[in-house]
Amino acid sequence: MLEAFQAQMRRALLAPVGADVDLAAGPVAAARLKIYRANVQQSLAEALAAAFPVTLRLMGLPAFRAAALDFARGHPPDRPQLAAYGGGFPTALLPLDAGAADMARLEWAVMEAYFAADAPALTAERLAAFPPGDYAQLRFTPHPAARIVWLSHAVLSLWRRAQEDEVAALSPPDAEAEEVLVLRPADGIACISLPPGAAAAIQSLLDSEPLAAAAAAGLAVDPGLDLQDMLHMLLAQGALAGAAL
Amino acid sequence: MDITASPAASPAGAAAVTLPRQAGIGLRHPHVPAFLADDRPDVAWLEVHSETYLVDGGPRLAALEAIREQYPLSCHGVGLSLGGAGGLDARHLANLRRLYDRLQPRQISDHLAWTGTPGVYLNDLLPLPLTAETLAVVTANVTRAQEALGRRLLVENPSLYMPLTLPPGVEAIPEPRFLGELAARTGCGLLLDVNNVVVCAHNLGFDPAAYLADFPLWAVGEIHVAGHRREAFAPWVGPDADAGGVVLIDDHGSRVSDGVWDLLAGVLARTGPLPVLVEWDMDLPPLEVLLAEAARAQGLLDRMARHA
Numbered sequence A: 001m002l003e004a005f006q007a008q009m010r011r012a013l014l015a016p017v018g019a020d021v022d023l024a025a026g027p028v029a030a031a032r033l034k035i036y037r038a039n040v041q042q043s044l045a046e047a048l049a050a051a052f053p054v055t056l057r058l059m060g061l062p063a064f065r066a067a068a069l070d071f072a073r074g075h076p077p078d079r080p081q082l083a084a085y086g087g088g089f090p091t092a093l094l095p096l097d098a099g100a101a102d103m104a105r106l107e108w109a110v111m112e113a114y115f116a117a118d119a120p121a122l123t124a125e126r127l128a129a130f131p132p133g134d135y136a137q138l139r140f141t142p143h144p145a146a147r148i149v150w151l152s153h154a155v156l157s158l159w160r161r162a163q164e165d166e167v168a169a170l171s172p173p174d175a176e177a178e179e180v181l182v183l184r185p186a187d188g189i190a191c192i193s194l195p196p197g198a199a200a201a202i203q204s205l206l207d208s209e210p211l212a213a214a215a216a217a218g219l220a221v222d223p224g225l226d227l228q229d230m231l232h233m234l235l236a237q238g239a240l241a242g243a244a245l
Numbered sequence B: 001m002d003i004t005a006s007p008a009a010s011p012a013g014a015a016a017v018t019l020p021r022q023a024g025i026g027l028r029h030p031h032v033p034a035f036l037a038d039d040r041p042d043v044a045w046l047e048v049h050s051e052t053y054l055v056d057g058g059p060r061l062a063a064l065e066a067i068r069e070q071y072p073l074s075c076h077g078v079g080l081s082l083g084g085a086g087g088l089d090a091r092h093l094a095n096l097r098r099l100y101d102r103l104q105p106r107q108i109s110d111h112l113a114w115t116g117t118p119g120v121y122l123n124d125l126l127p128l129p130l131t132a133e134t135l136a137v138v139t140a141n142v143t144r145a146q147e148a149l150g151r152r153l154l155v156e157n158p159s160l161y162m163p164l165t166l167p168p169g170v171e172a173i174p175e176p177r178f179l180g181e182l183a184a185r186t187g188c189g190l191l192l193d194v195n196n197v198v199v200c201a202h203n204l205g206f207d208p209a210a211y212l213a214d215f216p217l218w219a220v221g222e223i224h225v226a227g228h229r230r231e232a233f234a235p236w237v238g239p240d241a242d243a244g245g246v247v248l249i250d251d252h253g254s255r256v257s258d259g260v261w262d263l264l265a266g267v268l269a270r271t272g273p274l275p276v277l278v279e280w281d282m283d284l285p286p287l288e289v290l291l292a293e294a295a296r297a298q299g300l301l302d303r304m305a306r307h308a
Helices: A002-014 A026-051 A053-059 A061-074 A089-093 A098-115 A124-128 A132-137 A156-164 A198-206 A211-221 A227-236 B029-036 B059-067 B090-103 B132-149 B175-186 B194-204 B208-214 B241-245 B258-271 B287-307
Strands: A139-142 A147-151 A178-183 A190-193 A240-244 B023-026 B045-049 B073-076 B107-111 B114-117 B120-126 B153-156 B189-193 B220-226 B229-232 B246-249 B276-279
Touching (some): A002 A026, A002 B120, A026 A061, A026 B120, A026 B246, A053 A098, A061 A089, A098 A147, A098 A156, A098 B059, A139 A198, A147 A198, A156 A190, A178 A198, A198 A211, A211 A227, B029 B059, B029 B287, B059 B090, B073 B090, B090 B132, B132 B175, B153 B175, B153 B220, B175 B189, B189 B194, B194 B208, B194 B220, B194 B258, B208 B258, B220 B258, B258 B287, B276 B287
Parallel strands (some): B023 B276, B073 B107, B107 B153, B153 B189
Antiparallel strands (some): A139 A240, A178 A190, B229 B246
8 A cells, every 4th residue: 555655646746736646535635735746846946946046047937947847847856865956957958948058057067066076186296296208198087076068158157147146137148159167176166168179188188088188189179279278277276186197 | 463452662771862962953054154163153962964965075065074073963864765665775875874974973863754756756754654554664664774874763753734544444553653663663763853743733633742642752862843834725615624724834944833842841841851953944044043942942951950
């Protein structure tokens, strides 16, 4: 009886409108079932609102709420860990609002970076211990928080404005490619807009390709890419956790 | 098996109380900086929601690791789904074990509830039909959880909004007896949430004092108090319109009600001092307000100690 009841009530709680539950018979139980349905769906939508606050502002509350409730009903969390809930939400937004979907992708990368494992950053001193002649063959261990987001809308400046001003109106982002490195130096989050070629080179490094291959990947996109400047930035921002030959 | 005819098993001894027998508060994110400051608040112990800290790393977990060096910590879970017919989630148990090994809480707890089905988490504490079948399920789940987590659990009485109707021939086990049997069979302790008793008594129509008179206090290792709100919910026409129209919602969003304070005093008069937690989750007030509520609970505990 218990298993059947729980399967039936789970379906009722995720339904858009009421559904019957055998053990919730009569008008009192039927009305009270709505409290649970509202709790479940609203709390999951609120979890998404907490994970994607700038996306919410960009879309406006009514559109976001409708999308969040729809997502919650169709894709409830698979585990009791709300910090890990919402990874599929940006894709769900894509057919509704491609600009908002890109903002959601950036926010999700920020969430992942915020909760990623801790690791000491690779320092310039440790890097200097390798013979300069071997640099081309160095492979790096990325910091667990470091990730690149490839976006088709320029959302980073909007995201920054939203952090600085909690009420500023946000206009729809321009449809132009943007590549952002998300990091967690010290206690905060850093989002860095990358120059042409840098995303390809850094992604290659994050994938533990040797420095020579990463350089080639970046220079293939933009022969003017300043590799030394890029490497300094990665070290300064704590994007790398280790290096090995 | 006839549960209802046998008295709840009597205690082999008083339940081990592992938290200070003083007032604590729930630690919520906006108050974290105050607990990291040099002039940190004076409160006997803190409780957090375990699942909030199930992350790989980062500032949230680091802050709690620093705070737990200064305060006894209780980790209160909302996701074990101890009433889940499909059993417990092995991955979740392993994640919790890692977290508890890292934080070394003085006490861990979860609820007499289910929160979903295998692979689906509904983010709410859902009601269980209290039957012999359910008792067997919860007993097995609590036993497995205590083994997997390597620690003794406290199981909390839930807040309920909806009466469940059992099929003909299936007998309901009263909740105090159910919890007493569970504690006797598994060796778990109980977390008595006095606010939940008040909320359920109103919503399901029973006498909270009678419930508490039957409650297996010998197993209680911690008490919760919190605020609730009254809500006119989905009114409908019918003979039960009054009883059903106003529902008490256990939202932990206000001061503890006078009725809850009175019942708490009655419980402590029977048990002597126990760890008492003031929970506040929604509409979080300034820390001073929460600390004042804890001071009120501490005042009750101090009077108990003087009269003992």
